[in-house]
Every structure is written in C-alpha cells, then in structure tokens.
Amino acid sequence: MFNSAYSCPSCGAGVALRFRYSKITTCQHCQASLFLEDDAMKLRGKAAVMADYPSLIQLNTPFLYKTMQFEPIGHARFAYAHGFWDEWWVINPAGQGKWLSVDEGDYALEIPTPVNNPQLNFDQLTLGKKVSLAGERLLVSEIGQAECTGMAGELPEVIQIGDRFRYAHLSGVRQTLYTLEEQNGQLSLYKGAWLDVFAIRAMPAMDTLR
Numbered sequence: 001m002f003n004s005a006y007s008c009p010s011c012g013a014g015v016a017l018r019f020r021y022s023k024i025t026t027c028q029h030c031q032a033s034l035f036l037e038d039d040a041m042k043l044r045g046k047a048a049v050m051a052d053y054p055s056l057i058q059l060n061t062p063f064l065y066k067t068m069q070f071e072p073i074g075h076a077r078f079a080y081a082h083g084f085w086d087e088w089w090v091i092n093p094a095g096q097g098k099w100l101s102v103d104e105g106d107y108a109l110e111i112p113t114p115v116n117n118p119q120l121n122f123d124q125l126t127l128g129k130k131v132s133l134a135g136e137r138l139l140v141s142e143i144g145q146a147e148c149t150g151m152a153g154e155l156p157e158v159i160q161i162g163d164r165f166r167y168a169h170l171s172g173v174r175q176t177l178y179t180l181e182e183q184n185g186q187l188s189l190y191k192g193a194w195l196d197v198f199a200i201r202a203m204p205a206m207d208t209l210r
Ligand SMILES: [Zn+2]
Pocket: 008, 009, 010, 011, 012, 013, 027, 028, 029, 030, 031, 032
C-alpha cells in the first residue's frame, strides 16, 4: 500500500501519508496543519481541536461495511443550520478513497463525479425543484450553507477552517443521493448512497492494513 514519509516543518516529526493524492494532513505529534505542494510539506498553521463526540467512526480505526473494509484517515466537520455533520475520508485496502458523510444517524458514502451540465446554476436551485444532472432527473431535497469548523488527518482536498460553501442534496431513484457544492462559483458534485448503519462494524486495527 502507498506510504510516503515526510518530516513535519514545524516539529520535525515523521509524517507518513496513507493516501497517494492527499492535499492536506495534520502532524500527529504537534497537530500542525500541513499541506503538500511541489512534493514538499508546508506549514499551514495549527489545526483546531475538534470536540470529541461518541462516534461509531473513529480516525485510523478500520471498520467493515457489509464485506467492505474501510479505514478513516481524515475528518472534517461542518456547521450548518441543523447543527453539524462530519465527513470522513475513508480508504479501502487497495488505497481508493470515498467520503463517508455522517449526520446524526444518517450515513452516506460519496465519490466525486463530474458536473456534466454546463447550464446548471446554483442560484436557480430551490427545494423541491427537479434538475438534470449526471444523466438523471434529480429532486432537490435539501439546500443550505455550511462552514468548516475543524479538520484532522489526511484529506484529498484543501479544506480550511472557516471555509464557507453552499450545498444542495439531490435525490434520484433507487436510494441514490447527490450532493452539489458551490464555493466561489465552483461547483463540485458527489454521488453517493445511504448506508445501513446496522451493517457497519468496528474492527480491531490490523497490521496488514499498514
Ligand atoms: Zn509536527
């Protein structure tokens, strides 16, 4: 499995990356927030300490979903009108990543997917509206604004505390779920599916994963 070693520019401790395309990580020794640029680790600042809530999902603790194995290697938290939700960047044993979104009891796995609709304008989305996206007719089931309030571990996107964006949840047939995000005019789309929370099982850390 991919594993690349760097030194923390703040404290000198070793920082190993688990995911090949990580853009940001935190030093486990001094909690500095670090980002990767030109194949070097650069200091971004101190990472905010996130309040710990009881969670089925824990950083660096592998879990099983049905027969699939995942390990959360990054975590970001976002505040929105109804409280907060967590996004976990999870990798499988082959080193492929997905986003696991956890909002109270709701779990969804999502992967980035192209926004193949040049006419799509976020400003025109309203609750209950139908839009064509990703080859499907989707219904806008939720729309709102969010702000990043914390991050830890490795993430495949540069996410900073204080980052604000607009989001819309869109639902298709057969339990498919899309999340559209808009930040500074840039649209990002994620395709996902709801998980059955009762099929998630914690598993002990396995050396074979590392
Ligand atoms: Zn450090």
